[in-house]
Amino acid sequence: MTVIPQVSRVAPAPPAGPRKLKYSALGGLIFRIAFRGALLTLLTLGLHRFWMTTRLRRAYWAGIEVDGEPLEYDGKPTELLLGFFVAVVVLAVILGGMNLALVFGGILAGLDLQIAFNASLPLLIPLGYYAQYRARRYLAARTRWRGLRFGMAGGAGRYMLAATGHLLLTIATLGLLYPRMHQRLAKFQQERTFYGTLRFRQDGRWQRMMGPWLWTWGVMVVAVAPVGWQGYAAYQAIQDAANGQGPISPEDNEALGQQILAAMGFFFGALVLSWPLRRWYAARAEAVLMGGLGLGGARFASSLRAGTLMGVDVKGWAVMLFAMTLAVGVFIGIVFAAAASLGKVDEEMFENIFGLLLQAETAGFAVAVIGGYVAIIILFFSIGQITGVHWPLRARIEALHVEGVETLSEARQRERDDAAEAGGFADALDVGAGF
Amino acid sequence: MRRRPEASPTRSTWARGSEAVFGRRGGRRAPGEEPATALARYALLEASGDYHDGMTARSREVLVKFGRASLTLSRFDETPVTHWALASLRALDGPQGGGVLRLTPDPESDERLTLRDPAMIEAIRAVCPDLDRAPPLGRSALRIGAWAGGAVGALALIVFVLVPALADRLAPLVPYEQELRLGEAVVEQIDRVMAGGAGFCEDPAGRAALRRLSDRLMPHAELPMPARLQVLNSPNLNAFAAPGGQVVILSGLLENAASVDEVAAVLAHELGHVAARDPLRGALRAAGSAGILGLVIGDVLGGTIVVAVGDAMINAAYTREAEEAADAYAHALLARAGLPSRPMSMFFRRLANRVGAAPGLLDHLRSHPDFESRIDAALAADTVGDRAFQPALTDADWVALQQICE
Numbered sequence: 001m002t003v004i005p006q007v008s009r010v011a012p013a014p015p016a017g018p019r020k021l022k023y024s025a026l027g028g029l030i031f032r033i034a035f036r037g038a039l040l041t042l043l044t045l046g047l048h049r050f051w052m053t054t055r056l057r058r059a060y061w062a063g064i065e066v067d068g069e070p071l072e073y074d075g076k077p078t079e080l081l082l083g084f085f086v087a088v089v090v091l092a093v094i095l096g097g098m099n100l101a102l103v104f105g106g107i108l109a110g111l112d113l114q115i116a117f118n119a120s121l122p123l124l125i126p127l128g129y130y131a132q133y134r135a136r137r138y139l140a141a142r143t144r145w146r147g148l149r150f151g152m153a154g155g156a157g158r159y160m161l162a163a164t165g166h167l168l169l170t171i172a173t174l175g176l177l178y179p180r181m182h183q184r185l186a187k188f189q190q191e192r193t194f195y196g197t198l199r200f201r202q203d204g205r206w207q208r209m210m211g212p213w214l215w216t217w218g219v220m221v222v223a224v225a226p227v228g229w230q231g232y233a234a235y236q237a238i239q240d241a242a243n244g245q246g247p248i249s250p251e252d253n254e255a256l257g258q259q260i261l262a263a264m265g266f267f268f269g270a271l272v273l274s275w276p277l278r279r280w281y282a283a284r285a286e287a288v289l290m291g292g293l294g295l296g297g298a299r300f301a302s303s304l305r306a307g308t309l310m311g312v313d314v315k316g317w318a319v320m321l322f323a324m325t326l327a328v329g330v331f332i333g334i335v336f337a338a339a340a341s342l343g344k345v346d347e348e349m350f351e352n353i354f355g356l357l358l359q360a361e362t363a364g365f366a367v368a369v370i371g372g373y374v375a376i377i378i379l380f381f382s383i384g385q386i387t388g389v390h391w392p393l394r395a396r397i398e399a400l401h402v403e404g405v406e407t408l409s410e411a412r413q414r415e416r417d418d419a420a421e422a423g424g425f426a427d428a429l430d431v432g433a434g435f
Numbered sequence: 436m437r438r439r440p441e442a443s444p445t446r447s448t449w450a451r452g453s454e455a456v457f458g459r460r461g462g463r464r465a466p467g468e469e470p471a472t473a474l475a476r477y478a479l480l481e482a483s484g485d486y487h488d489g490m491t492a493r494s495r496e497v498l499v500k501f502g503r504a505s506l507t508l509s510r511f512d513e514t515p516v517t518h519w520a521l522a523s524l525r526a527l528d529g530p531q532g533g534g535v536l537r538l539t540p541d542p543e544s545d546e547r548l549t550l551r552d553p554a555m556i557e558a559i560r561a562v563c564p565d566l567d568r569a570p571p572l573g574r575s576a577l578r579i580g581a582w583a584g585g586a587v588g589a590l591a592l593i594v595f596v597l598v599p600a601l602a603d604r605l606a607p608l609v610p611y612e613q614e615l616r617l618g619e620a621v622v623e624q625i626d627r628v629m630a631g632g633a634g635f636c637e638d639p640a641g642r643a644a645l646r647r648l649s650d651r652l653m654p655h656a657e658l659p660m661p662a663r664l665q666v667l668n669s670p671n672l673n674a675f676a677a678p679g680g681q682v683v684i685l686s687g688l689l690e691n692a693a694s695v696d697e698v699a700a701v702l703a704h705e706l707g708h709v710a711a712r713d714p715l716r717g718a719l720r721a722a723g724s725a726g727i728l729g730l731v732i733g734d735v736l737g738g739t740i741v742v743a744v745g746d747a748m749i750n751a752a753y754t755r756e757a758e759e760a761a762d763a764y765a766h767a768l769l770a771r772a773g774l775p776s777r778p779m780s781m782f783f784r785r786l787a788n789r790v791g792a793a794p795g796l797l798d799h800l801r802s803h804p805d806f807e808s809r810i811d812a813a814l815a816a817d818t819v820g821d822r823a824f825q826p827a828l829t830d831a832d833w834v835a836l837q838q839i840c841e
Contacts, residue, residue, distance in 0.1 A: 062528040062537075069485065069494065069549060070535070072527050078575055085586035088730050092593050095730065096723045100598065103722035104605050107715075110616050146494060147487035147547040196492060411492040413545060 018301065018401035023394045024070070025063025030390050033059060034382035042374060050080035056385070057139075064397055066145060067405045075142035083138075087131075098123060129163040130156050133189065140193055141417035148196040151414050155192055162188055175217055179209035179285070186289050195295055196411030204292020212281040216274055223270025234260055279313070280306040290400060297407030304399035312395050316387030323383050324376070331372040474562055477501050482552035484508070486516060489545025499548070499555060506538075506559070508548065517546070524559070526566040536560070594724045602719035606712050611660050611679070614715055618679030621714070622665070625683055629669040636666040636686060641839025644832035648699060651827050655771035656706050664702070668840040672786065674701050676708035678715045686840045693781060695836070699827035700769060700779035700813075707764030713757045762809055766816035774827060775819035780810040 037052025054077040061073035102119050133156040140152040166181035183206035190202040234256055283306040290302035478501055486497040486508055497508040497516055507518040519540035527537040527547070536556040538548045550556055560566060626632055649664050656662070660680040670687040677683065682705045684698070692698050708714060769776045787806035828836065 058528060069487075070528075070537070072537070072547075074527075078579055081579060082582050085582045089586050089589040089593075091730050092590055092727045095727060096593055096598050097601075099725055100601055100605065100719060100723040103719060104609070107609055107613050107617050107718075110613055144547075146492045147489040147545050148492050149545075409491060409493040413490050 018403040019067055019405055021397050021400040021402065022065035022068075023063055023397035024065060025059055025390065025394070027386050027390055029059055030056065031382050031386055034385040035378060038378040038381045042378065047081075050077040050084065053077070053080060060389075060393065061143065066402060069146055072144040073142055074144060075138070079138075091127075094127070095120070095124075125167065126160045126164045130160040133159040136189055137417070145195065147413075148411055149414050149416065150196075151194045151417050152189075153192040153194075155188075159185075159188055174221065178217070179206045179213045179281075182206065182285060183209065183289065183292075190293060194414060195408065196414050198296040198408065198411045201294040202289070202292050203294070204288040204290075206288070208288045209281065209285050212277065212284045216277040216281050219270055219274040219277060223267050223274070229263075275313070276306065276310060279309040282306070282309055286396065286399070295408065296410060297404040299403045301401045301403070302396070302399050303401070304396060308395050308399065309392070312391045316391060320380075320383055320387055323379060327376050327379050331376060334372055335369055474501060474504070477558040477562065480555060480558055482550060482555035484552070484555075485549040487547040487549075489547065497548070499550065501558070501562075506548075519548075521563050522565070524563050524566060525568075590727065594727060598723035599716075599720050602716050602723055605719055606716045609715060614660070615679030615681075617718070618677040618681040618714070621677040622681050622683055625675060625677070626667060629671060629685060630667045633668050636668055636840035638835075638839045638841060640835040641666070641837075644828060644836040645839065647832055648695070648702065648828055648836065651774075652699065652703060652706065652768060652772055655768055656710065658706065658710050659712065660709070662706060662709050666839050672789070674705050676705040676714050678712075678718065680709045682706065682709065689837045689839070691785070693785075694778055695826060695828045695833040696774060696778040697782040698836070699772075699774055700765060700776060700782060703765035703768045703772075703774075704761050704779070706768060707761030708757065710764055711757065711760055713754075713761065717754065717757065762812060763816075766813065770816070770818040773819070773824055775817050775824060776813045777817045777819070780813035780817075783810045783813065 033052065033055045037048060037055065040048040041052060054073075054075055057073040057075065061071040064071045099120050102123075106115065106119075137152040137154070137156070140150040143150040163181075163185055166184055170176075170178050170181045183202075183204055187202040187204075190200045193200045283304045286302045286304045290300045290304075293300040480501065482499050483496055484499045486495045487493070488495070495516070496511075498511055498513075500507050500509070502518055504522070505518045505520050506524065508516040510516060517540075519538070523541040525539050525542050527539060528535070534551065534553070534556075536550045536559060538550070538559070540546055550559070626634060645664055645666065649662070653662065658680065662680040662682055664682050664684065666684045666686055666689065669685040670690075671685045672687045672691050674682065674684045674688055682702065684702070688701065689698060692701075765779065766776045769779075783806050787810075826833075
């Protein structure tokens with residue numbers, strides 16, 4: 001309010017080395033938006049989710065400050081809604097035709113119907129990449145900083161081809177070359193992204209991501225191999241039984257069950273053991289991909305540490321576990337109390353719970369149970385928004401630096417990109433590009 | 436981007452501005468206070484802010500003051516930069532800005548102003564109650580409605596017209612051998628689920644009786660493929676038709692039937708499905724419409740339940756018409772074979788008493804037409820009446836058939 005008169009500062013003060021990005025989104029605000037949004041989404045059979053998504057994005061974007069000025073999300077929920085309508089109709093034609101053709105072909109080829117049906121899932125993956133690029137393009141087109149728009153050039157079709165190629169290569173190398181795919185796809189997207197008239201560059205080297213990846217990959221391969229082997233053995237046993245070589249004897253059956261159980265235990269054990277390694281990889285990937293990112297004369301850098309990510313994980317799990325235990329505990333308590341008031345508590349109660357729900361005389365009881373269930377789903381979603389998006393985002397943003405941010409003032413405004421279908425494909429296929 | 440002329444606001448702008456000042460919330464204005472004084476309270480307020488002109492990424496520090504129903508932005512040497520009408524002013528980040536207020540002169544503009552001065556933020560919030568108002572839907576609501584209607588119509592067209600039509604065209608193209616192979620897999624699954632994989636009932640006398648029952652109906656059936664009748668040991672009161680002309684009767688049906696003519700009627704109904712190739716068409720239709728509802732609801736928040744119910748409803752709609760057709764086929768087949776269709780109505784009556792009437796909502800989920808109309812149709816179609824007729828099987832054969840699983 002008290003202003004010391006001074007000459008308008010057209011040119012900002014000279015830079016003082018790299019500047020940290022600031023993350024200032026408030027967890028309470030995010031939680032409130034998510035909770036209210038989830039409730040309304042349930043009540044509107046999913047229609048409200050476009051409004052919720054827009055509010056959440058506005059809050060997240062406004063919480064990311066670069067050189068003192070927050071980002072801005074200016075997408076509209078109605079754009080998402082319209083994009084969704086378009087995408088749903090197009091996808092319904094594709095999905096319906098594809099499933100019909102696959103099942104028809106499967107019958108002609110004498111395949112098991114379930115196998116023919118499941119074959120549609122791999123065919124959906126390229127479509128998912130296409131959708132992901134389109135969604136990213138919409139997000140870029142609706143992001144501003146200092147009033148200037150970001151934007152993304154077209155290329156969803158080429159991205160789909162490139163990504164599918166990389167995926168096939170990654171599968172062919174049993175996952176070994178995943179970091180290459182990771183960096184190349186990021187590069188593909190980023191080098192088509194603009195801030196105003198300035199284009200982003202990506203020259204991070206995926207080879208630098210290989211160290212942590214080799215360790216992670218090694219542990220996962222060691223873990224997955226016996227599972228694959230056991231799965232194959234079980235499949236063989238079932239095939240033999242189906243081919244009339246006698247049903248599986250109870251002893252064989254039990255032994256098989258134990259083997260499968262052991263393999264699964266091994267797998268999940270390895271999943272837990274590889275957790276620090278996976279976080280190590282994630283931190284390294286962030287360092288490489290952010291370190292390789294440039295825009296005009298500005299360069300980014302991330303000092304994200306695996307330990308920070310693991311801390312976020314642990315905190316998230318703890319909060320989620322605590323909240324869910326509490327909520328489910330309260331829920332079961334209410335169910336018992338309500339059932340007791342109806343005089344129906346006995347050991348068969350849980351077997352009859354659905355019968356109880358359907359009885360007209362216990363309508364109040366049913367409402368209480370369904371209400372409790374809905375409340376738990378909403379709570380799960382809104383806490384997940386904090387633990388799964390807000391906290392990880394904060395960890396990433398607070399580790400980011402930008403050098404030469406003052407050179408960005410040479411950027412000029414770019415035209416508005418309608419990005420008409422607004423990520424609707426990604427929404428319908430559930431491959432939404434974050435948030 | 437669009438710099439407003441420095442001239443004073445037009446009369447109409449002022450009117451809108453004063454409406455905003457009177458606003459629904461009225462800000463911190465005391466009751467009865469005139470709008471001019473509400474604005475006058477802040478007349479001397481000044482603050483600095485970061486201004487972005489929407490054309491370049493340059494940040495400019497500006498001096499922000501209130502003018503007549505407007506916000507004036509000027510350089511520190513008092514050179515005016517721009518001024519924004521209060522009425523069309525919008526906040527970017529919603530009501531909670533975390534100590535920052537970001538403004539745009541109107542929803543379409545690229546210009547931005549970032550304020551951090553608490554007193555100035557409070558003042559602007561007080562005199563601009565529409566700050567957080569979303570632009571009215573207006574014509575875009577119509578457009579959304581049109582698109583929603585179009586999308587729903589297109590989806591209905593796909594699910595209820597295109598997919599069934601395509602399935603019906605494809606079904607005759609499947610060779611019998613492939614259909615049989617598919618049918619065998621289906622029957623195997625029925626065996627696993629309903630009879631615990633015990634296999635078919637093979638009592639020789641019972642098989643012979645079943646063959647004779649089949650011989651009684653088949654000459655009149657005119658099927659596109661040979662039918663194969665089998666009995667599974669399961670207490671359920673039911674029968675199925677699977678692709679490839681396979682008909683499976685559950686032994687519970689044999690035990691609970693009052694007469695062999697009831698079994699013949701059920702069999703005739705299943706042969707109706709075989710004649711129309713319903714099982715294959717049904718499989719193709721279900722494949723074509725599967726997953727479409729999942730797209731609409733999305734995977735949010737337990738939408739899976741809604742999707743499952745919806746899929747069941749779509750499939751039920753498919754099968755209801757097939758069931759009616761199979762009933763009509765059965766009536767005609769029974770008449771040609773010299774058998775009454777009255778036992779069919781008696782069988783349905785028993786089934787109805789056993790199941791109980793489904794409440795209204797569940798009615799839409801049922802794959803079969805309601806019992807009352809099926810009973811009426813069977814009674815109306817009966818060509819035998821009270822006349823004597825040759826039963827479908829002799830008493831001895833009927834007993835043998837009932838004991839096929841022993």
